Amino acid sequence: MGAAPKTEEKTAVLSQTEKKDAEDANLFQLGMEKTDFGKPDSLRYKVLHMVLQEGYDNAIGELKEFSQMDSEYPKFKQKVERYIAHCIDLVYAIKAKRNFPGISSLTRAKQQELMEKFKEHYKELQFMLRKIEKVEADLRIEDARSTIYVIRALWLAALSLVLIWFVTEIFRGLALTSGVVMDDLIDKTTNFLFDLVGW
Secondary structure (H helix, E strand, C coil): CCHHHHHHHHHHHHHHHHHHHHHHHHHHHHCCCHHHHCCCCCHHHHHHHHHHCCCHHHHHHHHHHHHHCCCCCCCHHHHHHHHHHHHHHHHHHHHHHHCCCCHHHCCHHHHHHHHHHHHHHHHHHHHHHHHHHHHHHHHHHHHHHHHHHHHHHHHHHHHHHHHHHHHHHHHHHHHHHHHHHHHHHHHHHHHHHHHHHCC
């Protein structure tokens, strides 16, 4: 009774190992490396893995869900909607090439041609997903820049106010004091000169 769960566990581990080997073989055929998938939590990673594992409907669902998500950047949806639509078209094209009916009855040259088209579509899908990431990164940078501009403007405004206050204080307080001092200095100098002359 204890052997059955262990057997199921071994089967699951073997299944995962076989799946990983098949995935690595597909990567090798596509001329890609694991780093081409991006971060594990990114849209590119999810969609490319789903397509590689022939989960086309899941990949399309992920793309549609991503397009309907609220973004912190107002222009984001508008900028990426055509890229997402093109990605969905590419997933359909890849599905059609990979699941071509009667592929085994085609000549070797035609099979090779289908494989080349599949590779082209897959690389274009990867490129389009990178473009979506780039749009998001550009908007993040633009947002950071605008924040920096606002902070800089506030800092300059505060500095201007301090300088105006300082200059006002100088002319209001120090100028009056310096006027009294200068007046006293002129009086003393004049008195000294008159005393020297004898008047």
